[in-house]
Amino acid sequence: MEEIGKIPGWIEKLLLPKLNELTGEIKAIYTRIDGVEKGIASLDNKVDVRMDGLRKEMLSKFEAVDSRFDSLEARIP
Numbered sequence: 001m002e003e004i005g006k007i008p009g010w011i012e013k014l015l016l017p018k019l020n021e022l023t024g025e026i027k028a029i030y031t032r033i034d035g036v037e038k039g040i041a042s043l044d045n046k047v048d049v050r051m052d053g054l055r056k057e058m059l060s061k062f063e064a065v066d067s068r069f070d071s072l073e074a075r076i077p
């Protein structure tokens with residue numbers, strides 16, 4: 001019966017350092033995932049800004065073309 005009490009102590013001595021190591025690695029993985037998520041959000045924001053700029057530029061060019069057509073129509077008798 002005395003040896004049964006010693007087994008958990010041995011298991012704890014063998015497994016606890018590994019469990020602590022795994023816990024640290026899992027925390028590091030979560031930290032890296034958070035960093036990747038922040039990077040993706042930043043890139044998403046940059047793409048949105050660029051797309052909005054391109055949209056405005058295209059609309060401006062279309063309006064310029066429309067005004068040219070309007071001026072040509074006025075010149076045609």
